[in-house]
Amino acid sequence: MIREFLAEGGASLVVIAPHPDDESLATGGLVQAALASGARVTVVMLTDGDNNPWPQRAAERRIWIGAGDRERWGVQRRQEARAALSILGVPDASIRCLGFPDLGLTELVSADADAAIAGVCEIFRDTNPTVVAVPSLSDRHPDHSAAHVMCCLALAKCDLRPRLLSYMVHGAASALDREFELGANACEQKMRAVAAHRTQLMLSRTRIMAYAERPECFAIDFGAAAGMKLPANARLPWRISRLSASLASLILVTNDRAWRIAIQADDAAARNEESPRCVRDADGWLWLRIPEHISATSPAFAKLAGRIASPWIYDRWGWTRLGA
Ligand SMILES: [Zn+2]
Structure with missing residues (x-):
C-alpha cells in the first residue's frame, strides 16, 4: 500500500527527522523507493543533533563542551546527514534544516506551538506532501514524540491531509505497524547511509546498527491532522x-x-x-x-x-x- 502512495502522480514525500541519522535509520528504504517511483522527496532535519556530548567528548578528547563546540558538532552532524542522503539519492537542495534545540522540542512545542510549527508549515506549503513520514507519538525519545505533535499541528494549520507514516526508533513496534520490505540493494544502500553518520557509530555502533538492521515499519494514519472537539x-x-x-x-x-x-x-x-x-x-x-x-x-x-x-x-x- 505504501508503494502505491509513492507511485501516485504528483506524489511528494516529506520525511521529518528530529536528529541527523533518524532519516537513514527509519526511512532509508522508504526514501529510495519514493525516488525510484518518481516521487519528490524532501527531508526536514528539525535539530542538528548538537546536544550529543558523550560521542563528542570521545571524538575530541575533551571533558568540557561549550556552546561553540556544540555548534561545531552540529555542523559536522549536518554534513554527515547530507552525505548519508546523497547515498540514498537525495540532493542537498531537498534537505531542509531548521536548527531547533536538540533535546528541546517538547519545550519548544509546549511554550508556543504556533511559533514552533511555523518553519514546518512553510515547508509543507512549499512541498504539498501526499505522504509524510514522522516519528511515532509513542517513541520514548522526547524529541521524537514532540516531532510527531509538531507535524500534526502543522498539517492542521496548513489544512493538508497527507497519509502519515509513523516510524519508531526508540521503543517497540506497534501492532498497527506494516513492514516496508526492501530489496538487497536497497538494504545495502541504507546501511551505507547509516554508516555515513560516523560520529554516531563511535560509541554506539552496536546499538545504531541494530536499529538499522530492523525491518522498516510504519503505522499508517489517515486522520492525524483532523481537528476535534476537546473533551469536557x-x-x-x-x-x-x-x-x-x-x-x-x-x-x-x-x-x-x-x-x-x-x-x-x-x-x-x-x-x-x-x-x-x-x-x-x-x-x-x-x-x-x-x-x-x-x-x-x-x-x-x-x-x-x-x-x-x-x-x-x-x-x-x-x-x-x-x-x-
Ligand atoms: Zn533521533
Whole structure:
C-alpha cells in the first residue's frame, strides 16, 4: 500500500527527522523507493543533533563542551546527514534544516506551538506532501514524540491531509505497524547511509546498527491532522501514585495554545474554571477537565512529564492524543 502512495502522480514525500541519522535509520528504504517511483522527496532535519556530548567528548578528547563546540558538532552532524542522503539519492537542495534545540522540542512545542510549527508549515506549503513520514507519538525519545505533535499541528494549520507514516526508533513496534520490505540493494544502500553518520557509530555502533538492521515499519494514519472537539472530561491513559502526581505535570497542546497543568487531588476545589485542570481520582487515574469555552481546530495532545530535570532522557509516560 505504501508503494502505491509513492507511485501516485504528483506524489511528494516529506520525511521529518528530529536528529541527523533518524532519516537513514527509519526511512532509508522508504526514501529510495519514493525516488525510484518518481516521487519528490524532501527531508526536514528539525535539530542538528548538537546536544550529543558523550560521542563528542570521545571524538575530541575533551571533558568540557561549550556552546561553540556544540555548534561545531552540529555542523559536522549536518554534513554527515547530507552525505548519508546523497547515498540514498537525495540532493542537498531537498534537505531542509531548521536548527531547533536538540533535546528541546517538547519545550519548544509546549511554550508556543504556533511559533514552533511555523518553519514546518512553510515547508509543507512549499512541498504539498501526499505522504509524510514522522516519528511515532509513542517513541520514548522526547524529541521524537514532540516531532510527531509538531507535524500534526502543522498539517492542521496548513489544512493538508497527507497519509502519515509513523516510524519508531526508540521503543517497540506497534501492532498497527506494516513492514516496508526492501530489496538487497536497497538494504545495502541504507546501511551505507547509516554508516555515513560516523560520529554516531563511535560509541554506539552496536546499538545504531541494530536499529538499522530492523525491518522498516510504519503505522499508517489517515486522520492525524483532523481537528476535534476537546473533551469536557476525559480519562487519560495514566494511573499513577500520589507521589508521582506530586512530581509530575501535564502538558496540553493545541496549535492555538499550550498549558502546563499541575495535578490536583480529586477533591481539590476548582481554583480556576477558566483553565483546563488535571485531577487524580481515588484510584490513581488522571482526568483532564476542559472548560467549555476552550475549543481547538487542530488535534490536541497531552503529555505527562516529570517536573524535575533528570539525566535520563527517555520518557517515562509520554504523550497521548486526545479523542484518539
Ligand atoms: Zn533521533
